[in-house]
Amino acid sequence: xxxxxxxxxxxxxxxxxxxxxxYDFRDYAMSSFKRRxxxxxxxxxxxxxxxxxxxxDQPDYINDFLDGLTVNVTEMFRDPGFWRLLREEIxxxxxxxxxxxxxxxxxxxxxxxxxxxxxxxxxxxxMNDVTIIATDLDTVILDKAKSATYPLKxxxxxxxxxxxxxxxxxxxxxxxxxxxxxxxxxxxxxxxSFRRHxxxxxxxxxxxxxxxxxxxxxxFNQALQNQVLKKFHNSLFKxxxxxxxxxxxxxxxxxxxxxxxxxxxxxxxxxxxx
Amino acid sequence: MSRYNLHNSxxxxxxxxxxxxxxxxxxxxxxxxxxxxxxxxxxxxxxxHVRHGFVEALSIKSNIKIVEPxxxxxxxxxxxxLAPANxxxxxxxxxxxxxxxxxxxxxxxxxxxxTLSSSAYLYxxxxxxxxxxxxxxxxAVGMKQIxxxxxxxxxxxxxxxxxxxxxxxxxxxxxxxxxxxxxxIVAFLKELQQHYK
Ligand SMILES: C[S@@+](CC[C@H](N)C(=O)[O-])C[C@H]1O[C@@H](n2cnc3c(N)ncnc32)[C@H](O)[C@@H]1O
Numbered sequence: 001x002x003x004x005x006x007x008x009x010x011x012x013x014x015x016x017x018x019x020x021x022x023y024d025f026r027d028y029a030m031s032s033f034k035r036r037x038x039x040x041x042x043x044x045x046x047x048x049x050x051x052x053x054x055x056x057d058q059p060d061y062i063n064d065f066l067d068g069l070t071v072n073v074t075e076m077f078r079d080p081g082f083w084r085l086l087r088e089e090i091x092x093x094x095x096x097x098x099x100x101x102x103x104x105x106x107x108x109x110x111x112x113x114x115x116x117x118x119x120x121x122x123x124x125x126x127m128n129d130v131t132i133i134a135t136d137l138d139t140v141i142l143d144k145a146k147s148a149t150y151p152l153k154x155x156x157x158x159x160x161x162x163x164x165x166x167x168x169x170x171x172x173x174x175x176x177x178x179x180x181x182x183x184x185x186x187x188x189x190x191x192x193s194f195r196r197h198x199x200x201x202x203x204x205x206x207x208x209x210x211x212x213x214x215x216x217x218x219x220f221n222q223a224l225q226n227q228v229l230k231k232f233h234n235s236l237f238k239x240x241x242x243x244x245x246x247x248x249x250x251x252x253x254x255x256x257x258x259x260x261x262x263x264x265x266x267x268x269x270x271x272x273x274x
Numbered sequence: 275m276s277r278y279n280l281h282n283s284x285x286x287x288x289x290x291x292x293x294x295x296x297x298x299x300x301x302x303x304x305x306x307x308x309x310x311x312x313x314x315x316x317x318x319x320x321x322x323h324v325r326h327g328f329v330e331a332l333s334i335k336s337n338i339k340i341v342e343p344x345x346x347x348x349x350x351x352x353x354x355x356l357a358p359a360n361x362x363x364x365x366x367x368x369x370x371x372x373x374x375x376x377x378x379x380x381x382x383x384x385x386x387x388x389t390l391s392s393s394a395y396l397y398x399x400x401x402x403x404x405x406x407x408x409x410x411x412x413x414a415v416g417m418k419q420i421x422x423x424x425x426x427x428x429x430x431x432x433x434x435x436x437x438x439x440x441x442x443x444x445x446x447x448x449x450x451x452x453x454x455x456x457x458x459i460v461a462f463l464k465e466l467q468q469h470y471k
Contacts, residue, residue: 004395029372029374030366031366031372031392031395032376036376071375071377074375164323218372218373247342247343247344247345247361248345249345
């Protein structure tokens with residue numbers, strides 16, 4: 001088993017994916033990127049050379065590779081305090097000026113965050129007033145998100161978070177069990193469009209009232225975080241909100257002064273300057 | 275003459291702990307004096323949904339500041355850093371932290387192995403790794419990486435540990451330079467500090 005990779009190996013991989021496939025991982029945080037590559041090598045029984053060969057000779061392999069490279073771990077109602085804040089302050093804040101509004105989940109992974117959003121909106125009686133775009137780089141994970149189907153064993157965490165969120169009912173009201181899987185009511189995705197979008201190479205494509213990009217930029221270095229914040233700034237209406245992960249920070253980003261902190265604890269920001 | 279043969283070229287200390295390590299950590303932090311010349315990076319197993327209270331609990335008796343770093347925060351000496359709940363904590367070239375939500379490792383997030391392994395890579399022979407009491411094998415692989423890169427390895431004496439699985443796993447996987455009681459770990463750190471005066 002290979003337990004260490006040097007920077008030169010990682011560089012060969014990032015250069016090849018960039019040239020061949022147009023994905024740019026050069027500014028990803030190195031230690032997690034390295035662990036992901038090691039994991040891909042281990043799971044696939046590959047060496048650096050066979051990996052490089054596969055990436056250049058098998059055009060379809062890239063999607064599996066991206067799926068292995070990205071960290072897709074997520075939960076419903078992750079950080080329940082954040083979701084309570086959304087329900088009690090942020091969404092009411094948006095409603096002051098708009099009857100209908102748009103939300104972007106950037107890096108939505110397998111969709112737990114999107115389902116959580118719609119459960120919350122439904123309980124607030126707002127689901128029909130909201131349009132949601134959910135994007136990710138990883139097409140394999142987007143297919144999972146579209147299916148709204150999860151292993152039952154994941155539901156324990158989700159249920160606990162929902163209880164801490166103090167939802168109106170039981171999470172069980174929203175899914176049925178079948179063959180060890182939890183299948184969510186497809187109605188919960190009717191206002192959602194899932195799309196592949198790369199935050200690194202892609203452009204801003206619409207304007208939103210709320211953007212969630214939680215636990216995605218932790219995989220980027222500071223230079224890339226800075227670039228991506230500009231895209232989010234560009235994608236928000238004035239006075240729109242941006243939510244990042246609770247342990248992330250924007251303080252070193254050039255555009256930080258165009259935002260105010262709405263909630264420091266839950267890392268919610270509001271765009272105040274164009 | 276000291277038995278440790280210490281010097282002042284170490285750049286960081288990394289500590290892993292799990293079940294039964296809390297009192298030991300408290301003792302270490304309460305005995306280390308303000309202005310400690312290195313960063314102390316701690317990966318301790320903890321409840322994943324309890325975001326608050328741990329730093330406060332560790333801070334009560336500590337002489338040095340305890341911080342749960344945010345993603346990409348710079349690493350500074352004289353501060354004890356604690357891996358946040360439900361995130362793995364790594365160190366990066368450029369001397370800053372990064373967080374990740376990768377799968378659990380050894381059933382743990384934060385995983386001690388991830389913090390130890392990335393520290394071994396960054397600090398090489400300028401790292402001291404300390405592994406305390408615990409009920410699983412997390413940290414053993416990380417200690418081996420520290421040793422393989424020329425760092426110094428210390429485990430809490432299994433005889434003193436509430437649960438000795440963790441230090442024993444490290445002892446059987448790699449060379450451990452010193453097997454010490456918590457009191458001797460404190461003495462070691464005090465002596466180390468003298469070399470930076
Ligand atoms: C840990 S998940 C975050 C899920 C959810 N937001 C949460 O906080 O639980 C990170 C997601 O970011 C996606 N991602 C990574 N790099 C990306 C990029 N350049 N563009 C878009 N999505 C990306 C990954 O595919 C992964 O699904």
